[in-house]
Amino acid sequence: MKTVAPVLHSIKVKEPWEVLGLDLIGPLPETSLGHNYVLTMTDLYTKWVVAEPLRTKTAAEVCSAIITKLYTFGLVRKIITDQGKEFVNQLNDSIFKLLNIQHAVSSAYHPQTNGQDERTNQNIKRALRKYVNESHNDWDLHLPAVVYGINTAKQSSTKYTPYFLLFHRHPRLPEIMNSCPMGDNFEVGDAEDEINKQLTEMQNLNTKVLQNIERAQERQQRTFGDRKRKFTRVTTVEAGDECLISGASKRPRTGDTLTSQHRGPYMIRNITKKGVATVLKGSTTMKVNVSRLRPYYRLTNEQLSEGQLLKDHEYSSRDWQLEHSYCSSGAKWEQDVNPVQEALLCYILDQDRSPAELIVKEGSVCLTREDFWSLGLSQCMESNIGNACLKIVEETAKRFGREIHIFNLYVVPLWKSEDVDPFCSLPDLTTKDLVVFPAWSQQQGAADHYLLCVLLVKQREIVFLDSLRPDGFGDEAYKNIFRRIAAFIDPGPWSEKTGGDLEHFPLQSNGHDCGIFMLMYALCISTSTPFTFSQGEMPTIRRWWCLQIMERFCIEGHGHRFAHWTEESSHLLEGILEPVFRVPKSTSAETSPRNGDGGEGNAKGQTQILRDLHKAWDWIQQHKALFRGEIEEPEVFQMSKPRQKMALEGYSSAKDPFLISFQYQDDMEMFYINCVDVKGLKVNTMFGEHSS
Structure with missing residues (x-):
């Protein structure tokens, strides 16, 4: 889809060297003289081109080159440039004002405003490609000859060469130079008569050139208006x-x-x-x-029939796109992975590499290679990486204009505990279009399984999705919780649907793919997209989700090293970058007193140990509802000051008094993500029975 102006607005010029278009080419391969850029200047009347090689594109060097050329050929009335900092700066503004030159700046990302100089750049680059050496580092030697060739070629719009229009004589070219040698009877004409004759010719020439330019602009405007934009919807x-x-x-x-x-x-x-x-x-x-x-x-929901889901987006190509010979029809995950993406996927999913290597660390999202194995390989998906995928789903839905809230995979299972009241920590959900509950179901006598429940708030509809049961939902306890939350959001009757009520609802037939099905259900419903995936596509979809996370999140302090378009990814694959590893999770992050030996250093380190421990315990107390098991506070909190001091002095060999003990491992994992990964606290944890 393309938006176009109703007409083409050509820039009007009346005389030579009146309006100039300026632009930069580069960076190009550095030459032996240190040149990296080319400053190009094009006279919009004569089409005369000036090209100056530059070492850098700093404002000072660019400004110096502009002034030198203006003093060589004369001042102009107007200069057109883009919004680059090398052109739009205080130095240029001051000089242009001093020289009484109007500076016109094109719209952002709209090079057509300065189309003449953009065409000049294309001509120069096209010619240089034919003459440079294999290393492409001698282009500045060929630049003068290339520009001379452009200036001595007849222009289609003016019907004359730029050289003739600027100097009012035809250029001497190598093949005709000295072809008319002066004879012995050569006579010098009268200078005054010659000048008058040339003035008359110049006036006639100027009239003719202006007519040619106007005809060319009218032709361009007709072409612009009548042009058939095939494969493009004009709006x-x-x-x-x-x-x-x-x-x-x-x-x-x-x-x-x-x-x-x-x-x-x-x-x-x-x-x-x-x-x-x-x-x-x-x-x-x-x-x-x-x-x-x-x-x-x-889109308004009032336009829909009862229970109908919005379908404002499709993964498959529309009919008008199918004419295009390069159209990539089908779902996004079916499209080809480029070689760099493939190499990065192989690196991340390589089971011979360390499982502790850090792949993502951004905010609360912290993922290692082991987490990616659960997503990209045929394994049961871990909740940690599932939350990262759901974050992408939430961001995508919001870009589709949907107000959405997706609950954390670690939080929802806690609601099944009798000691946890889910309503205590619910945000305001009344203004949302969708509320999404990803649920990890653990039931006696049944295999663990991912489920999804979606509340379509404005339609007052509850959708229960189970990849194994098209007409059911494999956890009645969850079902009742979600019904209670729906009634809490908006009291009154809600209609209910299952997967069997939705068109083309895909089912899981084997394997450990329930988590991937749950993610795809969430993505499709949140973006109002039809279900176009199946069990057979799970390996491809798993890898596709890995790519989304690799390219959405970074490693803080280390950049997007797993996004295929970055230099970091190339350096990683070449072995230039060293892997980053997460602190081991065993009995957890060990904190040693800072500055090892000195007494003052030890005292500061000991103070920091207690400070981090108190901060961590305060966070646990504030978020009790998130944990499903018991948590024992560190023994050191019950000690007197002298005993605390003794325990701190023996910290390196005896850490038991400083342990925060969790009943369940998933509780410890959630604490670790929020306090150790996000807040950077250095504490010691364990789960299960604690024996001193």
């Missing part, structure tokens, strides 16, 4: 419409593959005749070219 926006702002088509993609490249919605205040829109969002005001705007349509 328009108007003042008062809601819209999204798209990123630049050639800008490197950021985030994972689920990350939207559009921002918004914004409200359009006005659109100028030249296609520049002023958009608003809250107190934010921006000016962008209309080509970057996409209409934003709000």
